[in-house]
Amino acid sequence: MTAIKENILAAKVRSDFPILQQEVNGKPLIYLDSAATSQKPQAVLDTLRHYYNHDNANVHRGAHTLSVRATEAYEAARDKVAKFVNAQYREEIIFTRNATEAINLVAYSWALTNLKPGDEIISTVMEHHSNFVPWQIMAAKTGAVIKYVGLTENEEFDLEQYKTLLSERTKLVAVVHVSNTLGCINPVETIISLAHEVGAKVLIDGCQSVPHKSIDVQKIDCDWLVASGHKMCAPTGIGFLYGKRSLLEEMPPFMGGGEMISEVFFEGFTTGELPHKFEAGTPAIAEAIALGAAVDYLSAVGMDNIRAYEEELTAYLFKKLATIPNLKIYGPKPTAEGKGRAALASFNVEGIHASDLSTLLDHEGIAIRSGHHCTQPLHRLFNASGSARASLYFYNTREEIDVFIKVLKETIDFFNSVME
Numbered sequence: 001m002t003a004i005k006e007n008i009l010a011a012k013v014r015s016d017f018p019i020l021q022q023e024v025n026g027k028p029l030i031y032l033d034s035a036a037t038s039q040k041p042q043a044v045l046d047t048l049r050h051y052y053n054h055d056n057a058n059v060h061r062g063a064h065t066l067s068v069r070a071t072e073a074y075e076a077a078r079d080k081v082a083k084f085v086n087a088q089y090r091e092e093i094i095f096t097r098n099a100t101e102a103i104n105l106v107a108y109s110w111a112l113t114n115l116k117p118g119d120e121i122i123s124t125v126m127e128h129h130s131n132f133v134p135w136q137i138m139a140a141k142t143g144a145v146i147k148y149v150g151l152t153e154n155e156e157f158d159l160e161q162y163k164t165l166l167s168e169r170t171k172l173v174a175v176v177h178v179s180n181t182l183g184c185i186n187p188v189e190t191i192i193s194l195a196h197e198v199g200a201k202v203l204i205d206g207c208q209s210v211p212h213k214s215i216d217v218q219k220i221d222c223d224w225l226v227a228s229g230h231k232m233c234a235p236t237g238i239g240f241l242y243g244k245r246s247l248l249e250e251m252p253p254f255m256g257g258g259e260m261i262s263e264v265f266f267e268g269f270t271t272g273e274l275p276h277k278f279e280a281g282t283p284a285i286a287e288a289i290a291l292g293a294a295v296d297y298l299s300a301v302g303m304d305n306i307r308a309y310e311e312e313l314t315a316y317l318f319k320k321l322a323t324i325p326n327l328k329i330y331g332p333k334p335t336a337e338g339k340g341r342a343a344l345a346s347f348n349v350e351g352i353h354a355s356d357l358s359t360l361l362d363h364e365g366i367a368i369r370s371g372h373h374c375t376q377p378l379h380r381l382f383n384a385s386g387s388a389r390a391s392l393y394f395y396n397t398r399e400e401i402d403v404f405i406k407v408l409k410e411t412i413d414f415f416n417s418v419m420e
């Protein structure tokens with residue numbers, strides 16, 4: 001039953017993605033790198049073109065028709081994102097260039113003014129570099145200390161260890177929702193409520209969760225959530241920060257310039273209202289509007305449909321990968337129904353370099369990633385310089401997984417025969 005449903009969904013959405021209708025190296029493209037960036041549906045591409053063909057003008061400061069149109073579309077995109085993550089207030093959504101900029105906004109605005117020597121930041125060993133480095137910079141500037149939650153035997157977030165790290169010294173918990181390497185889904189509701197019990201604030205890195213399942217920021221009660229548009233069918237150059245309004249109101253501006261001010265004098269300035277206080281300079285107008293279109297598109301497909309579909313694909317992918325000898329997959333195993341992890345697999349095959357695998361797969365039109373996936377500390381824990389990663393989205397099919405597995409097996413056989 002589910003298999004039939006799944007094929008209907010795949011068939012329905014696939015034609016929306018023009019880039020997928022091509023051959024690469026003489027073979028139909030099989031794109032298995034959506035955790036790095038997703039492809040964009042026609043509706044998003046049309047939105048970009050329409051904006052530049054009809055409405056392009058600078059936002060917020062003009063009284064002319066095009067400026068009003070651009071402003072309305074830009075602010076409508078904010079409403080769409082707010083609704084998508086169920087923010088209580090529209091001004092809780094701040095447009096940024098990407099998730100990295102959103103994390104840096106919180107670091108330079110909140111952490112720099114609130115952390116002092118001896119304060120503790122809790123993070124995890126599985127963070128993306130974007131959720132490591134800003135806190136390391138803040139620790140160096142403020143004298144705060146970073147503590148890292150490690151992994152359980154199943155290579156998941158160690159909740160018991162986390163509990164032992166929490167104390168009244170903990171001021172901030174910065175944790176990824178879904179790991180882009182392990183694929184584990186962290187228990188953010190529990191993590192957040194335990195942090196709040198000791199008075200700490202929590203930032204959730206939603207880069208790999210927001211594109212794949214419905215997120216309710218009020219329900220999980222995070223203080224901040226960040227995501228990148230380009231991993232959720234929108235263009236590059238746009239992402240967002242969600243923050244609780246009371247917190248954002250207390251936070252000083254991150255960058256200074258136009259848009260973020262109320263009044264400017266020779267002696268100084270007064271800051272503007274939320275959300276503009278954090279959006280200095282001309283924003284990525286077209287990209288934000290296109291992010292709104294991406295959110296419309298994802299909502300029309302249905303986030304629950306996407307999650308259910310990706311669970312099916314996960315179960316199938318892991319069943320197939322299990323047939324390959326000497327292949328180590330990082331992170332937890334999915335259930336037979338594909339639950340309990342994200343639709344991606346980072347792996348290493350004994351004796352074969354991940355980059356050699358991805359190069360040979362590319363010859364067959366199959367795009368997988370190899371490297372450290374911006375999680376070097378995690379790879380060091382595994383004594384691996386890198387790994388190969390196949391990551392899925394709702395436009396991928398079982399047939400693509402079949403071809404991927406077949407070519408992967410042939411490639412491994414080839415390397416093994418050469419090495420003999």
Ligand SMILES: *Cc1c(COP(=O)(O)O)cnc(C)c1O
Pocket residue numbers: 035036098099100101128130131176178179180205207208228231
């Ligand atoms: C991609 C990613 C980031 C960084 O996103 P940018 O778009 O490069 O800012 C951060 N965290 C996770 C988990 C990611 O997957």
